[in-house]
Amino acid sequence: MALVNGLEMVPDHSVLCIEDHSGNIKSIYAIYVASEWARNGSTVHYLTLQTREDVQKKMALLRIPESENLMIVEITPAYAKQEVLAHITNPGASLIVIDPFSVFFAEDSFAELNALLFSLISASRKGTTFLLMVDGGVLPDRQENLVRAMADGIIQFVVVPEGDKLKHYINIPKMRGAFPRTKMLSFTLNEEGLLIDTRERHG
Known part of the structure; x- marks a missing residue:
């Protein structure tokens, strides 16, 4: 697993669904993961x-x-879909981030998306980890649920109103090779970056 800001959450050889509704936090997280893997020698x-x-x-x-x-x-x-599919067919990397996955494949039918996800899983077992950036509400509900069901792990960035403030949390409903978390993880995003508080739990 890759260690990102103190939290192990990216298992090797997996397909992970990274979700939020703001369209921004998940991409920042993905950049952290990509940088960490690259600095550790992975392509x-x-x-x-x-x-x-x-x-x-x-x-x-x-x-x-x-x-x-x-x-x-x-x-x-x-040519977004064709270009992304070319990278999936011939990965050539240890980690591939597809951002935004939900936009690239928004017009796919359920059957097409199902076939694509099987291809991703097959490629992952041969050595490539995939991070699929999913914007909530872009894919039809059935397709969105399919991505969650077939992914090896799900990481959700959640905003919760607490009094007059908005608190940010990471929810991990499932993750390959790990027991499900029973609490959400608090995090902040500021000029110092994305900081995960592994001590605080919510829910």
Whole structure:
């Protein structure tokens, strides 16, 4: 498992569903994971609709180190699905981040998405871990539930109103190789980065 800000949550050879409704926190988390894997010597491909410059600026702002092992791949919107599928078919990396997975495959039928997920699982067992960035509400409910059901792990970024404040938590309903957590993990996101409080529990 990769250690990210004090929390082990990314098992090798797995397909993980990373969810939120804001569209931003999960991507920041994915960049942390990608950077950590790359600095540990793994080859990482980050497939994104963002420009390479925008991702690098975000990394610099959050003081996330770059590495020659981290390849930021700009996906062309008009050919997004074809380009992403090409990377899945011939991974060539230990970790592939697909951001945003839900947008790239929003028009897929249930049967098409089911076949794709089986392909991802097969590729993962041969040595590639996949992080699927899923924006809540983009995929139809049935397809969204399919992704959750077939993924080896689910990491959800949750915002909970508490009094006059909004508190941020990580919920991990399931994770390959680990017992389900019974509490959510509190975290903050500021100029120092994404900081996980492994002491505080919620729920």
